[in-house]
Amino acid sequence: MSLIYSYTLNSVIATSNK
Incomplete structure (x- = not known):
């Protein structure tokens, strides 16, 4: 979840x- 947030x-x- 954190990875997706960081990517966005x-x-x-x-x-x-x-």
Whole structure:
């Protein structure tokens, strides 16, 4: 569960950064 949350959060950050 934590892994999925971390992956999603990372994806959001990557999109925001881009």
